Amino acid sequence: MVTDGTYAGEIARSGLPKGGSMKTFEQFQGLVREWARSRDILKLENTSRQIEKIQEELNELDNELFTGCLPAEWSKPQKVEKIMLEIGDLITAATTLACQLGYDVEECVTLTWAKIKDRKGKLVDGTFVKEDDLPLAWRH
Numbered sequence: 001m002v003t004d005g006t007y008a009g010e011i012a013r014s015g016l017p018k019g020g021s022m023k024t025f026e027q028f029q030g031l032v033r034e035w036a037r038s039r040d041i042l043k044l045e046n047t048s049r050q051i052e053k054i055q056e057e058l059n060e061l062d063n064e065l066f067t068g069c070l071p072a073e074w075s076k077p078q079k080v081e082k083i084m085l086e087i088g089d090l091i092t093a094a095t096t097l098a099c100q101l102g103y104d105v106e107e108c109v110t111l112t113w114a115k116i117k118d119r120k121g122k123l124v125d126g127t128f129v130k131e132d133d134l135p136l137a138w139r140h
């Protein structure tokens with residue numbers, strides 16, 4: 001059973017394609033940008049289609065996790081690769097959107113990390129709710 005994601009990653013790493021691993025986020029973004037540029041995807045008029053692509057990839061990840069599948073199966077090697085691939089698809093689609101808009105994904109995630117790193121809150125029914133959104137009685 002996957003409890004923190006570490007176990008699943010170990011299984012999948014042994015099966016990753018040789019010579020194709022990403023060393024840095026910058027390298028990944030550069031490869032995605034060039035891939036999208038060479039396919040004429042990096043145009044602002046394609047932005048709404050890219051949002052649809054992100055939604056498609058999120059649905060595919062949701063299906064991989066929850067359609068006919070129990071959490072106990074998420075750590076099985078044949079399932080791990082499929083789930084990891086869908087997570088990668090989602091990150092790649094979001095990275096492509098940032099590139100379309102002319103944004104640097106490292107800066108995007110830096111902004112997000114700065115916003116959440118000290119965030120306080122509570123886990124409510126499996127969702128982390130930031131303190132500002134909690135009922136007053138639940139706040140520290």
Ligand SMILES: [Mg+2]
Pocket residue numbers: 057060085086089
């Ligand atoms: Mg996909």
